[in-house]
Structure formats: C-alpha cells, structure tokens
Amino acid sequence: MATSGRIQGEMLRLLFIISHRQAEDYFDRLGDDPSNAAFTTRRAIYLNHNRACIGLACAQAVASRAYLPSLPLQRRPLPPPPQGDLDFLPIPSSSSQDT
Numbered sequence: 001m002a003t004s005g006r007i008q009g010e011m012l013r014l015l016f017i018i019s020h021r022q023a024e025d026y027f028d029r030l031g032d033d034p035s036n037a038a039f040t041t042r043r044a045i046y047l048n049h050n051r052a053c054i055g056l057a058c059a060q061a062v063a064s065r066a067y068l069p070s071l072p073l074q075r076r077p078l079p080p081p082p083q084g085d086l087d088f089l090p091i092p093s094s095s096s097q098d099t
Helices: 009-030 036-065
Strands: none
Touching: 009 036
C-alpha cells in the first residue's frame, strides 16, 4: 500500500484471490452450486469488505502515528464479515417445461 492510500497491483491481486476463496468456502458451507451472478456478487462483497478492513487498519495506523497527547485516541472495531446479504439471489432452474 502506498503512502497516499492507493493499493498496489500485487496487493489487489492478493485480495482478489483471498476473496475468491472466501466466496468458494461460503457456497461450500451452504452446500449450494451458485449461479455465475451469485458467485460474482458474493466475491465482490468479500473483496470490498477486505479492502475496507485494510483501509481502516491503515487509517488507524496513520492516526496513531499522528496522535497528539491532548486528543483521545479512538479505535473503531473491525466490522464483521458479510453474512447472507444476498442469499436470496435468483438461481436459474434447470427444469424445462413442455408446451
């Protein structure tokens, strides 16, 4: 991560791989075979969550470095990982109707 807060390419690729594995684990725990749209959406949720956690950690590190003794240091807890926000995405059925 750069001092300006930008994520470098290698770090972004690592976050994408981690998010991809988290999405696979999520659907494995459900015992579900997701549609492409459902998997992509879940992976994007995890990617944004991971990026936000890293951004929060960097912001806290900068804030603690610029800490002035006259101001109280306040730390925010990390948000919990997303659980089931979009579990009800429509999954296309493979059944065909005879007409």
